[in-house]
Amino acid sequence: MTPAAPAYRRLSVEERRSQLLEAALSLFAHRVPEDVSLDDVAEAAGVSRPLVYRYFPGGKQQLYEAALRSAADELHHCFDEPHDGPLLPRLARVLDRYLTFVGRHDAGFSALLQGGSVVETSRTTAIVDGVRRAAAEAIYSHLAVAEPGPRLRMTVRMWITAVEAASLIWLDEDKQPPADELRDWLVDQFVAVLMVTAARDAQTAELVRGALAAET
Amino acid sequence: MTPAAPAYRRLSVEERRSQLLEAALSLFAHRVPEDVSLDDVAEAAGVSRPLVYRYFPGGKQQLYEAALRSAADELHHCFDEPHDGPLLPRLARVLDRYLTFVGRHDAGFSALLQGGSVVETSRTTAIVDGVRRAAAEAIYSHLAVAEPGPRLRMTVRMWITAVEAASLIWLDEDKQPPADELRDWLVDQFVAVLMVTAARDAQTAELVRGALAAET
Numbered sequence: 001m002t003p004a005a006p007a008y009r010r011l012s013v014e015e016r017r018s019q020l021l022e023a024a025l026s027l028f029a030h031r032v033p034e035d036v037s038l039d040d041v042a043e044a045a046g047v048s049r050p051l052v053y054r055y056f057p058g059g060k061q062q063l064y065e066a067a068l069r070s071a072a073d074e075l076h077h078c079f080d081e082p083h084d085g086p087l088l089p090r091l092a093r094v095l096d097r098y099l100t101f102v103g104r105h106d107a108g109f110s111a112l113l114q115g116g117s118v119v120e121t122s123r124t125t126a127i128v129d130g131v132r133r134a135a136a137e138a139i140y141s142h143l144a145v146a147e148p149g150p151r152l153r154m155t156v157r158m159w160i161t162a163v164e165a166a167s168l169i170w171l172d173e174d175k176q177p178p179a180d181e182l183r184d185w186l187v188d189q190f191v192a193v194l195m196v197t198a199a200r201d202a203q204t205a206e207l208v209r210g211a212l213a214a215e216t
Numbered sequence: 217m218t219p220a221a222p223a224y225r226r227l228s229v230e231e232r233r234s235q236l237l238e239a240a241l242s243l244f245a246h247r248v249p250e251d252v253s254l255d256d257v258a259e260a261a262g263v264s265r266p267l268v269y270r271y272f273p274g275g276k277q278q279l280y281e282a283a284l285r286s287a288a289d290e291l292h293h294c295f296d297e298p299h300d301g302p303l304l305p306r307l308a309r310v311l312d313r314y315l316t317f318v319g320r321h322d323a324g325f326s327a328l329l330q331g332g333s334v335v336e337t338s339r340t341t342a343i344v345d346g347v348r349r350a351a352a353e354a355i356y357s358h359l360a361v362a363e364p365g366p367r368l369r370m371t372v373r374m375w376i377t378a379v380e381a382a383s384l385i386w387l388d389e390d391k392q393p394p395a396d397e398l399r400d401w402l403v404d405q406f407v408a409v410l411m412v413t414a415a416r417d418a419q420t421a422e423l424v425r426g427a428l429a430a431e432t
């Protein structure tokens with residue numbers, strides 16, 4: 001323990017794992033998952049190769065799944081929004097957090113969402129679908145709908161898919177329009193498609209008359 | 217050549233290939249692509265295994281790609297719509313053909329669109345993206361827009377993704393609502409999202425004022 005030695009901090013297992021996943025996510029931001037090796041992660045994280053192999057003995061596939069799972073956890077947190085106050089500002093705040101997440105992970109977000117060719121499995125698809133489902137559940141809960149009917153469900157799921165598509169396009173187009181403009185645009189689209197559905201579905205019509213009418 | 221012998225018809229190479237692809241697509245309608253073997257295709261088509269292997273020496277992957285390409289070609293034809301008369305009925309007719317295609321291929325459509333885990337490659341992704349691009353181009357051409365700006369492009373691509381999502385949900389829900397109701401709903405959504413974009417984009421505003429105003 002000479003004072004001149006570099007101050008390596010001993011990380012806990014969880015901290016080390018997070019550090020390696022962060023390194024992996026930053027590599028996924030510029031390369032497709034199948035082009036990212038455990039050696040690359042070791043280099044990016046500044047740790048030895050055996051250490052990375054110890055954490056991910058299942059190799060590339062395990063690393064990719066762990067990174068996807070960690071991104072999915074982070075996305076779930078975007079949906080944490082108190083059920084107070086007018087609805088549309090709540091939706092706007094969730095979208096703000098979501099777009100911040102998307103912007104931060106950049107191309108890695110696209111790679112994770114679209115799955116890398118060779119690394120996509122039913123497990124990774126299930127992780128991505130889980131996030132979509134959680135997003136839909138969050139919306140029903142904010143709309144205070146206990147049992148969404150098929151028309152409302154289809155509308156919400158279509159809008160979520162459209163938001164996903166928008167974020168991929170947004171990354172492709174160097175994050176244009178600015179995040180706050182995109183956010184408002186997406187909120188307005190949400191209201192617009194709900195209104196279209198309201199014309200053919202009693203449950204949605206009630207929602208639009210009730211919860212949303214005061215705000216729009 | 218005894219008259220009593222069954223009248224096997226000799227198929228041309230193209231006819232045989234189409235027959236095998238049809239058999240494959242019908243199997244994909246009930247099973248994920250990686251669970252469909254060339255032997256299954258031989259059985260479904262009522263031909264010998266060596267024959268199927270002769271047409272698809274690259275195995276399962278080649279069969280899947282060929283089936284996807286054939287489905288993509290068929291989808292491209294859905295977009296063939298004369299540029300005459302009011303716009304929204306044109307869009308409705310394209311959607312009619314699209315939903316007929318989706319309904320006919322059923323689960324096979326989902327499998328093809330989502331890619332089967334092990335069989336998805338950059339080539340299959342490119343085929344699916346090619347159909348999406350063609351759909352967008354068809355819309356711009358019917359809207360008589362030579363150079364769609366970023367806002368209009370994002371709107372159209374979001375709507376196309378939403379239509380895809382709707383058709384997957386529709387298959388999941390035993391084709392409810394009925395195809396003509398879904399079609400009208402999707403057309404109304406298209407108009408609604410264009411109107412939302414019109415509020416923040418001059419090009420779209422002009423379109424909505426011009427081409428669409430007379431019809432809605």
